[in-house]
Amino acid sequence: MNWMDHGNRLEIFPPKEFDFKECLIFLGRSEGEILHQIKDGYLYKLIKIKEELILLKIGSEENSIQVVFPIGIPSETTREKVADYIWEWFDLDQNLGDFYEMTRKDAILDQIVHTYYGLRIICIPDLFEALTWAILGQQINLTFAYTLKKRLVEHYGESLTYEGQTFWLFPTHEKIAELEIEDLRKLQFSTRKAEYIIGVAEGMTSGQLTKEKLLQLKEYHQVHQSLVSIRGIGAWTADYVIMKCLHNTNAFPIADVGLHNALKQQLGLERKPTIKEIEKLAVNWKGWEAYATFYLWRSLYE
DNA sequence: ATCCAGGAACTGT
DNA sequence: ACAGTTCATGGA
Numbered sequence: 276m277n278w279m280d281h282g283n284r285l286e287i288f289p290p291k292e293f294d295f296k297e298c299l300i301f302l303g304r305s306e307g308e309i310l311h312q313i314k315d316g317y318l319y320k321l322i323k324i325k326e327e328l329i330l331l332k333i334g335s336e337e338n339s340i341q342v343v344f345p346i347g348i349p350s351e352t353t354r355e356k357v358a359d360y361i362w363e364w365f366d367l368d369q370n371l372g373d374f375y376e377m378t379r380k381d382a383i384l385d386q387i388v389h390t391y392y393g394l395r396i397i398c399i400p401d402l403f404e405a406l407t408w409a410i411l412g413q414q415i416n417l418t419f420a421y422t423l424k425k426r427l428v429e430h431y432g433e434s435l436t437y438e439g440q441t442f443w444l445f446p447t448h449e450k451i452a453e454l455e456i457e458d459l460r461k462l463q464f465s466t467r468k469a470e471y472i473i474g475v476a477e478g479m480t481s482g483q484l485t486k487e488k489l490l491q492l493k494e495y496h497q498v499h500q501s502l503v504s505i506r507g508i509g510a511w512t513a514d515y516v517i518m519k520c521l522h523n524t525n526a527f528p529i530a531d532v533g534l535h536n537a538l539k540q541q542l543g544l545e546r547k548p549t550i551k552e553i554e555k556l557a558v559n560w561k562g563w564e565a566y567a568t569f570y571l572w573r574s575l576y577e
Numbered sequence: 578a579t580c581c582a583g584g585a586a587c588t589g590t
Numbered sequence: 591a592c593a594g595t596t597c598a599t600g601g602a
Contacts, residue, residue: 413584419600420583465598467585509585533583572583581601588595 278358285342292371294393295335307421321442324356366395374563396569402486403448405520409512410471426462451476471507518565527564537571
C-alpha cells in the first residue's frame, strides 16, 4: 500500500493501471444505489470504523486518490484504516498489468480493456453486504434488486445527514439476524430471499461464517465449497462473493446472465452462448476470470 | 400480456 | 449425476 497521511486529508497512490474516472462510471451505474453518492466528480461514502461514523469525500488528482473528511478529522490510527479501506474497495492490490498482458492475445477482451483501461473491480469489503447483495440479485432484474437493497438499508441501516444529504451504512449482520421472515416479507422480499439473508446473518453473528476464515483457506475450491454449503448460496453467488469481497481473481460466475449477454453482444451471436462455449472462450483467461467477467459486465452499459 | 431477470432448492429419475 | 419444476416479483 502506497499512501501519505497529511493529517486532514489522505493521498493514496494507486498502481499505474488505475483510472478513478472509470471506477466512478461503474459506481454511478444505478440511480437506485444508496450506499454511495457521486457529485461533481467526487465520490461520497459513509463508513464505520470502531463505532465511529466517517464520511469520506473522494476525488482524484493526476497520480493519486485524494480523501478528505467533510465532517471531522478522525484520529491517526483511524485515518490509516480509511486508507486500508480505500485500497481494498478499489482492489488496488491486484497487478492489472498481468491481466492486460493476457488480454493482448484475447480476441474478445483486447478491445474492451483498451476502452475501459484502469477500471478495477469495485469491491464489497463487508462480507455480509456482499452475500446479501448477491442473494438479492438472484433471479430478479437489477432495478428491483436495488429497490430491495434500498428498503433493507433504510429500515435497518445507520445513517448520517450532512448538508441535507443522507448517507447510509449497510445494516449489520447482528441487526438482521434478529429479524423474522415476515419483517423482510413486508419489504417485498420473497420468502426464500428472506430466509437466505437471515440465515446468512445468523451464521455470521454466531461466528461460524467469517471473512477471515474464508480468507485463510488456501485452495479456491475450499472457499467455494464452504460458501456453497450454506443454504441460499449456489455456485453463482459463491463466485460473485469471492470476486467482490475476497479479491480472488480466479472467481468465475460462468452461469451469469449478464456475462452471457455481454458475450452474445461482443461476438455478434443470435443467441446467448452455452456454458461449454464460454468455457472454451475462457481458456485464455486462466487466473483472471473475475476481471474478464467484470470488464464484460462493464461493456453492457453504454 | 408475455418474457425474463447478475439463481437456488427441491423433486424425481 | 442430471433434468425438470417451483419459488416470486417487478421491469421492459
